[in-house]
Amino acid sequence: xxxxxxxxxxxxxxxxxxxxxxxxxxxxxxxxxxxxxxxxxxxxxxxxxxxxxxxxxxxxxxxxxxxxxxxxxxxxxxxxxxxxxxxxxxxxxxxxxxxxxxxxxxxxxxxxxxxxxxxxxxxxxxxxxxxxxxxxxxxxxxxxxxxxxxxxxxxxxxxxxxxxxxxxxxxxxxxxxxxxxxxxxxxxxxxxxxxxxxxxxxxxxxxxxxxxxxxxxxxxxxxxxxxxxxxxxxxxxxxxxxxxxxxxxxxxxxxxxxxxxxxxxxxxxx
Amino acid sequence: xxxxxxxxxxxxxxxxxxxxxxxxxxxxxxxxxxxxxxxxxxxxxxxxxxxxxxxxxxxxxxxxxxxxxxxxxxxxxxxxxxxxxxxxxxxxxxxxxxxxxxxxxxxxxxxxxxxxxxxxxxxxxxxxxxxxxxxxxxxxxxxxxxxxxxxxxxxxxxxxxxxxxxxxxxxxxxxxxxxxxxxxxxxxxxxxxxxxxxxxxxxxxxxxxxxxxxxxxxxxxxxxxxxxxxxxxxxxxxx
Numbered sequence: 001x002x003x004x005x006x007x008x009x010x011x012x013x014x015x016x017x018x019x020x021x022x023x024x025x026x027x028x029x030x031x032x033x034x035x036x037x038x039x040x041x042x043x044x045x046x047x048x049x050x051x052x053x054x055x056x057x058x059x060x061x062x063x064x065x066x067x068x069x070x071x072x073x074x075x076x077x078x079x080x081x082x083x084x085x086x087x088x089x090x091x092x093x094x095x096x097x098x099x100x101x102x103x104x105x106x107x108x109x110x111x112x113x114x115x116x117x118x119x120x121x122x123x124x125x126x127x128x129x130x131x132x133x134x135x136x137x138x139x140x141x142x143x144x145x146x147x148x149x150x151x152x153x154x155x156x157x158x159x160x161x162x163x164x165x166x167x168x169x170x171x172x173x174x175x176x177x178x179x180x181x182x183x184x185x186x187x188x189x190x191x192x193x194x195x196x197x198x199x200x201x202x203x204x205x206x207x208x209x210x211x212x213x214x215x216x217x218x219x220x221x222x223x224x225x226x227x228x229x230x231x232x233x234x235x236x237x238x239x240x241x242x243x244x245x246x247x248x249x250x251x252x253x254x255x256x257x258x259x260x261x262x263x264x265x266x267x268x269x270x
Numbered sequence: 271x272x273x274x275x276x277x278x279x280x281x282x283x284x285x286x287x288x289x290x291x292x293x294x295x296x297x298x299x300x301x302x303x304x305x306x307x308x309x310x311x312x313x314x315x316x317x318x319x320x321x322x323x324x325x326x327x328x329x330x331x332x333x334x335x336x337x338x339x340x341x342x343x344x345x346x347x348x349x350x351x352x353x354x355x356x357x358x359x360x361x362x363x364x365x366x367x368x369x370x371x372x373x374x375x376x377x378x379x380x381x382x383x384x385x386x387x388x389x390x391x392x393x394x395x396x397x398x399x400x401x402x403x404x405x406x407x408x409x410x411x412x413x414x415x416x417x418x419x420x421x422x423x424x425x426x427x428x429x430x431x432x433x434x435x436x437x438x439x440x441x442x443x444x445x446x447x448x449x450x451x452x453x454x455x456x457x458x459x460x461x462x463x464x465x466x467x468x469x470x471x472x473x474x475x476x477x478x479x480x481x482x483x484x485x486x487x488x489x490x491x492x493x494x495x496x497x498x499x500x501x502x503x504x505x506x507x508x509x
Contacts, residue, residue: 077305078305079305082304082316085327094327096327096330096331098327098328099331100431101442102439104442107439117436117439119435119436122430122433122436213443216450216451220447220450220451223451223454224310224451224457224458225310228454228457228458230458234381235461237386242469242470
């Protein structure tokens with residue numbers, strides 16, 4: 001059995017900003033009030049008719065999105081417990097709610113703002129491509145509900161899937177949203193593909209660690225390694241001396257009856 | 271041979287209770303750290319520990335529950351000890367935090383002698399020591415300070431997903447960092463503690479006293495001269 005790589009291929013030109021995907025996701029996953037697992041971003045200019053008398057039509061462009069289930073996810077590198085990981089079976093980025101301690105490292109580590117701390121569950125949450133629906137043979141709620149079929153979902157490792165076919169048909173014209181910085185890319189290899197072109201671009205941000213995690217990985221963890229290493233070396237040195245000196249030490253079993261003897265005292269620890 | 275009472279039954283209990291909790295918490299805790307930049311010994315360790323409980327993140331979740339339960343029991347054990355033997359706890363804290371002149375020199379020379387030999391540690395008598403020697407005091411100080419840091423940061427981590435709002439997220443990150451630091455430093459000291467007590471021949475009577483409660487008088491005179499002196503002035507046999 002070859003492993004799956006679940007992905008979303010999106011024709012953002014088809015999106016009419018109806019917010020159906022956002023509502024369906026909330027409903028299907030019981031997402032808490034005030035937070036959203038997916039979004040529709042809007043490019044300027046907004047969708048409206050051109051100014052009176054003008055021959056030019058105003059046109060907007062909408063861009064549906066959610067967790068991009070990246071191949072090199074920066075969120076996983078930030079998780080201290082391995083509660084978030086890449087599924088070996090289907091390639092999705094999973095959060096195990098039982099192992100997540102809500103430290104929040106992954107939230108800022110995501111260039112797409114796809115993660116949030118759920119106000120009710122108090123742990124990290126994000127799109128999971130509706131595993132319950134998939135188990136029942138259904139597409140994710142956002143895909144199922146989309147009236148213009150802007151979102152296409154499937155296993156892109158399976159050439160027969162709709163998503164793979166759409167990708168193949170648009171080879172060379174597929175774009176991804178990637179965080180860009182001055183002279184730098186933070187390409188986490190997202191598995192969300194946009195056809196032909198999409199807008200807006202440039203909204204993804206540099207993945208960052210909280211100061212507490214930077215301090216932990218750069219200062220505390222090496223310091224602890226040094227402390228334990230030095231202590232271990234010290235113990236080895238003492239053990240070596242003990243073995244070399246043999247059982248001749250004054251403190252062998254029953255060998256300490258010479259309490260007042262000053263010479264013995266001097267040589268006790270030598 | 272006269273023997274001097276050194277530990278109450280409650281002292282002996284809390285020592286071994288603490289040791290058992292440390293072993294369980296350290297192992298389950300090592301199984302909870304799984305991050306490329308953090309793994310103290312590589313990913314195989316959390317993977318192996320998680321495999322004991324079904325493997326993967328689900329195995330990790332079992333370890334997390336185990337870690338939380340033992341952690342709470344650990345704190346309850348210390349509270350019970352305080353309730354039973356507050357006097358002993360007070361004596362312990364007073365002793366470990368009173369550093370006498372000469373203690374530092376004792377520590378440096380003793381470490382030199384035991385690791386390298388007289389070349390580094392010098393010859394001659396070391397300054398006399400009290401109920402605890404300076405090495406024991408240093409480790410006890412680290413254990414008390416580290417233990418408090420571990421319990422406080424652990425409480426934040428325990429309550430994180432149960433009680434704390436999103437605004438407290440930075441606090442949780444810092445609790446992880448403090449937890450790791452405190453455990454790491456106390457563990458570094460623990461290596462020496464275990465060697466000195468259980469492996470080195472020097473402290474064998476001290477090790478036995480952690481089961482029987484008492485030490486031979488001549489051993490006490492050698493190793494804890496100031497304690498025996500003070501005992502002579504007060505009521506002998508009590509601490």
